[in-house]
Amino acid sequence: MTYALDVDGVDKSFGGATILRGVAFAVESGSTTAIVGPSGCGKTTLLRLIAGFEKPDAGTIALAGRVVAGGGWVPAHRRSVGYVAQDGALFPHATVGANVGFGLPRRARTPARIAELLEMVSLDPSYAARRPDQLSGGQQQRVALARALAREPELMLLDEPFSALDAGLRAHTRRIVADVLAKAAITTILVTHDQPEALSFADRVAVMSAGRLAQIGTPREIYSTPIDVPTAQFIGDAVVLSAHVDGSRARCALGDVAVAANGVHGNARIMVRPEQIEVSTEGAGVSGTVVDVEYLGSEMLLGIRLDTADGDVPERVTVRRFGATTLTPGDRVGIRVLGRGVAYQA
Template sequence: MTYALEVAGINKSFGTTKVLRGISFAVESGSTTAIVGPSGCGKTTLLRLIAGFEKPDQGSIALNGRAVAGTGWVPAHRRTVGYVAQDGALFPHANVAANVGFGLPRRARTKSRIAELLEMVSLDESYASRRPDQLSGGQQQRVALARALAREPELMLLDEPFSALDAGLRVTTRRIVAEVLSKASVTTILVTHDQSEALSFADHVAVMSAGSLAQLGSPREIYDVPVDVPTAEFIGDAVVLPAVVSGSTATCALGSIAVSPNSSGISGPARIMLRPEQIEVTTDVTAVSGTVVDVEYLGSEALVGIHVDGDLAERVTVRRFGTSELTAGDRVGIRVLGAAIAYVP
């Protein structure tokens, strides 16, 4: 297997503050990896180390088998790496053609080459004469991407490039960028704190927590089988309940429910995790039942808070798609779909 990027044992501190602790992972050539985590977890620092803007205290970084940090040091401008910042970082005094051409040798800054790069990011060549302040946020980000692609990088780094855009524009721009990079077969790393963005954009997702790599896997693995409760709660909404596990069954406020084989080896007191869409509201209140305490309307879906009856009474949140006519005070039944993931308490 060919790796475009190999990161091994990276540590980084600023003064007495440890920012990264033993980060190790590899990225396959042509793939897309999203690095996701809460603010302050170290993800942007990791990206800057890969780009060559910072030096690691320990560990090594290699691009396509060539060491760029650790055993030797290759400065940022000598790495075949493209970088798109959160705000695009376009030169405000220069037009689009000059911004895109900045990444090209002077002799290659031709009108046809600029037009070709703009076409790659779904912009007409007529945009070449415009200034950045005459563009929308999404157009500015696409110009920044075209400038980065001009260098024909082996690795593209995207540092929260969609976070400043409104919701509709963010989705559209993200799709265009993903298509451009896929068509160009450019290995890509996206840093984001947006969980849904990470899951939809990338082939692989790396979850960071407090400077360490908590889990690396496919989007489905990260969402369906998170390695621990903090990861589960960060990657999407999660219903976490105390339970007692015996064999393949957990007893909790929602009754006796199946436990995933991924939880093998856990027995006795535990915490179990379900996704809200695994909990179904029914009209049958003879089994597990509860009372609706609040409904949060989100347009295409609603989050329904339910106080479950019984000695193990708990509040759970259920996701209902489409129109929900439930209101506070309604009595409902509850049914669990699929299996829960169990963790040691």
């Protein structure tokens, strides 16, 4: 099978510091992949290698079956790759029309073609006469996308393009960009440190940690069955407790919890998501005491200290509860786990 992008065993170091080690993954044509990980894990370096701005120390990168790095070298301007940077990188002295037209051959820089590209990113053609400093942050990013689309790339690379926008504008701009790229059937890679953004934007999510690819899969797989505890804790909030696993059940401070069968037995650690923990004032199941309540608007986070037997050190868990709650610190509650947790060998 020929992939739109095939990265195989890529290493990269700068000044003796290893940034990427043995990174390998493939991206299907027309799909959207989000590369997510903490700052310094190598996300942007990987994107720059794919774009052709840097050369790998080892390994190969192929676009649509053609090797462009490692065993051959194809410069960035001949890779049919579009690139949108975090700040948009628009030319401040040029009009919007000139910025968009920069990606076009001279003969194709017509008002009609520029208007078409602006309309693709939900901007009125009249914006062509404006300058970047007359646009909002979200509009600037859409102009940057239009400029990248002008080259009709086979692969679009987005390097944290929404991170400088406020929350509402960020979500709105992200939806527009995702819709544009989906309609154009352009294979897309998004680099972000924002976990919800990665899960909502992409068909597949690749999680990086310390220069390595820890896990790649669908958003549901990554969130529901992370490969290890660090990945679980990075992709969303996680409640991680010591446990003893026997078959499909795990005994822990949250009681007897069902776990997915993954070969883990005996002493282990178990992970459940905060929304899996149900709180009741009935006192059924495992009991505990509310120690703090964090108000987040549409949801609330409850810190609960669990009751333990035999003088054990009490476990504290965080529970996500949607909507308002009358619970306050000091209230006694009963809790139980819904669904299955994920066990990891201790």
